[in-house]
Amino acid sequence: MSRVTLSRYLIEQTRSNNTPADLRFLIEVVARACKEISHAVSKGALGGVLGSMGTENVQGEVQKKLDVISNEILLEANEWGGHLAGMASEEMDNAYQIPGKYPKGAYLLVFDPLDGSSNIDVNVSVGTIFSVLRCPDQYLSQNDSLDEQAFLQPGTKQVCAGYAIYGPQTMLVLTLGNGVKGFTLDRELGSFVLTHDDIRIPETTAEFAINMSNSRHWEPPVSRYVEELLAGKEGPLGKDYNMRWVAAMVADVHRILTRGGLFMYPRDSREPSKPGKLRLMYEANPMSFIVEQAGGVSTNGIERILDIQPTSLHQRVAVYLGSKEEVDRVTAYHQG
Ligand code: F6P
Numbered sequence: 001m002s003r004v005t006l007s008r009y010l011i012e013q014t015r016s017n018n019t020p021a022d023l024r025f026l027i028e029v030v031a032r033a034c035k036e037i038s039h040a041v042s043k044g045a046l047g048g049v050l051g052s053m054g055t056e057n058v059q060g061e062v063q064k065k066l067d068v069i070s071n072e073i074l075l076e077a078n079e080w081g082g083h084l085a086g087m088a089s090e091e092m093d094n095a096y097q098i099p100g101k102y103p104k105g106a107y108l109l110v111f112d113p114l115d116g117s118s119n120i121d122v123n124v125s126v127g128t129i130f131s132v133l134r135c136p137d138q139y140l141s142q143n144d145s146l147d148e149q150a151f152l153q154p155g156t157k158q159v160c161a162g163y164a165i166y167g168p169q170t171m172l173v174l175t176l177g178n179g180v181k182g183f184t185l186d187r188e189l190g191s192f193v194l195t196h197d198d199i200r201i202p203e204t205t206a207e208f209a210i211n212m213s214n215s216r217h218w219e220p221p222v223s224r225y226v227e228e229l230l231a232g233k234e235g236p237l238g239k240d241y242n243m244r245w246v247a248a249m250v251a252d253v254h255r256i257l258t259r260g261g262l263f264m265y266p267r268d269s270r271e272p273s274k275p276g277k278l279r280l281m282y283e284a285n286p287m288s289f290i291v292e293q294a295g296g297v298s299t300n301g302i303e304r305i306l307d308i309q310p311t312s313l314h315q316r317v318a319v320y321l322g323s324k325e326e327v328d329r330v331t332a333y334h335q336g
Contacts, residue, residue: 006031006172006183006192019176026083026107026132027160031172031192033077034128034164037070037114038185041126041166050121058093058314059279066120067091070113070128084109085135086146088313090282095148095313106140107159108133108151112282115163116248125167127250131286132160148313151281155306161286165250173199173257175293180257201296202260205323207242209252210264217268221301221333249278253287253321257294262326266301267318275300276318280310284317297327301334 010027013019019027040049053063071091078084079096082103087096090112098104111130119126134157139150162174170185172192182196208229215223232240244261246252252263267275278284288298288305298305298321305317320327 004194038170064117125251127165152310155285161289205260207261256322262322280317
């Protein structure tokens with residue numbers, strides 16, 4: 001049986017009019033950058049890439065060397081190809097302008113270059129998350145610098161979202177809005193090969209993911225729901241639940257796409273001005289697009305995440321995503 005590589009899959013999408021050629025090129029370049037990041041991550045101590053930079057990003061988080069390296073790899077790979085009007089990243093305060101010497105294109109690329117980077121030094125899975133939006137026409141001037149407003153579009157406007165996970169295998173999981181495909185990196189071929197043709201999240205689950213150490217800060221609906229989960233068979237939900245927490249959203253979401261489950265990062269009382277820890281534009285939106293395309297559900301406890309109108313590039317949001325039955329239940333607890 002001939003193997004379907006990412007390139008072949010994308011060419012077939014273009015032939016059937018699902019993917020314009022410039023979007024295909026953009027995804028190929030992002031995938032190539034992810035291969036390079038995978039390589040850097042896998043070198044670990046041998047490549048001198050572990051540890052911190054001694055700097056902080058705009059969120060006040062300590063930057064790991066690999067956060068900065070991965071950010072550079074994605075910027076350099078994507079700035080020259082002529083398919084982008086601009087980029088934005090967790091690691092940069094402001095939007096990245098395509099240098100004047102390169103042509104500009106129709107798309108915007110938003111990414112978290114290395115999600116879960118506190119896992120790097122302990123050799124646990126990390127990943128890259130990305131989202132592609134169309135740049136609205138009014139911002140498409142060749143000369144002016146790109147206004148940050150161009151990026152502030154709800155998640156429903158994404159034309160593509162994906163992540164690469166750097167774990168025991170490196171995988172690229174992708175949606176173009178017509179289902180979810182998973183590709184595994186064949187290191188001998190140097191290509192991503194289609195291995196998961198139609199990823200679906202089961203509607204029901206008996207597994208949840210949450211950072212329990214924050215429980216004293218949770219709001220009442222979350223405390224009630226997690227108490228019910230922990231009560232198991234004897235409680236109101238009538239079954240025993242298992243818990244997993246990798247502390248890298250990519251890895252937790254990947255598990256949910258593989259065998260179902262519920263991922264929660266609620267808003268809590270520690271910093272009332274910040275609704276949750278995760279970022280809307282380059283964590284919650286792309287993952288919500290993928291989860292919905294796999295038949296799952298994603299909300300902030302009140303509304304569908306993809307419907308939220310962003311107000312800033314690094315905006316935070318509460319996240320409940322995964323198997324429909326449990327996301328619907330915890331969302332209903334918030335609503336009433
Ligand atoms: O980007 C933030 C992140 O690393 C996510 O990937 C992950 O789900 C979460 O933070 C882990 O948070 P905590 O440190 O509270 O376990």
